[in-house]
Amino acid sequence: MASETEVIGWAARDTSGHMAPIIFSRRALGPRDVKFFIKFCGVCHSDWTVITGEVYTPTFPVVPGHEIVGVVEEVGSEVTKFKVGDHAGVSTYVNSCGSCRVCERKLPQHCKDVVWVYDSVNPADGLRTYGGYSNLMVVDESFCLVLPKNLPLDGAAPLLCAGATVWSPMKRYGMGKNGDRFGVVGLGGLGHIALKFAKALGMHATTESLEFVVPTGT
Ligand SMILES: [Zn+2]
Ligand SMILES: [Zn+2]
Structure with a gap:
């Protein structure tokens, strides 16, 4: 049986703007999950506004990063979009209700139950979400984009928030x-x-x- 994976990241622990290393867990690989090693993560001003509490007070520690790209390491038994070695990307959200009007229109970012890639709790596993300033991601393939291999990963990362x-x-x-x-x-x-x-x-x-x-x- 698959077990949770230990991940190393960079976390803010208060609104000072300082970051320090953190070790946390990603969930065990589920049948529809993709696990990928993070190669690059964009730095977006929204990350700064969250960790410094400019917009709201987050629940610390916060591992920011929502322009996440990497190379697939493992896929669950029911995954259809990815295979090992593919390039993958994750943006600002990692789950939603899946059944409301906007989810049915494939606009989960507008779902009232959207789960953000960090500073949220994902009902799929009960764990707090941590973003891309870390070395590994586990995510449902529905919330993971296939990136063409001829697109350099460092250039692809900013497309996932700034570009979108x-x-x-x-x-x-x-x-x-x-x-x-x-x-x-x-x-x-x-x-x-x-x-x-x-x-x-x-x-x-x-x-x-x-x-x-x-x-x-x-
Ligand atoms: Zn929904
Ligand atoms: Zn952004």
Whole structure:
């Protein structure tokens, strides 16, 4: 019988912003689970706002990270999307109710019972969730993306939050047709990916960004 796996991560234990090593457990591999070694995890500003308590007070310790990519080590007996050696990615959530209106429309991120990838408790195993600033992930294959092997893993990681955030409205509003022009105000983590998408979709892409002048002193 499979047993829980010991995982090493980096955790915040208070709102100071300091991180320190932590050892915790991921659940034993279930029939629909994928286990993968984490190779890269993006650093998103949301991670910072959670661990510093800017938006709400989390339950510490918190292992952040929600742009998680890696290589599949083991799959459960009922897994159909993955095999050992495949590249896998996990974003901001790892479970949902599976039966409400938005889950049926394959939009589990809007489910009222969504389970976040960290600082949640997953009813599937009763364990607290810990994110991608760690070395190994165990997740239901429904919440794991197959990444093409020709996509470099380090470049793929930011697509899982920053990329999805800008891709979603671009897709929803059908951008990239009829010679659309595209502008980004503020060339940051999201904006630079949006520009790349716009260019790939054949749009005329422009950005406008403020320049900050840092005094150098004398
Ligand atoms: Zn639901
Ligand atoms: Zn994010």
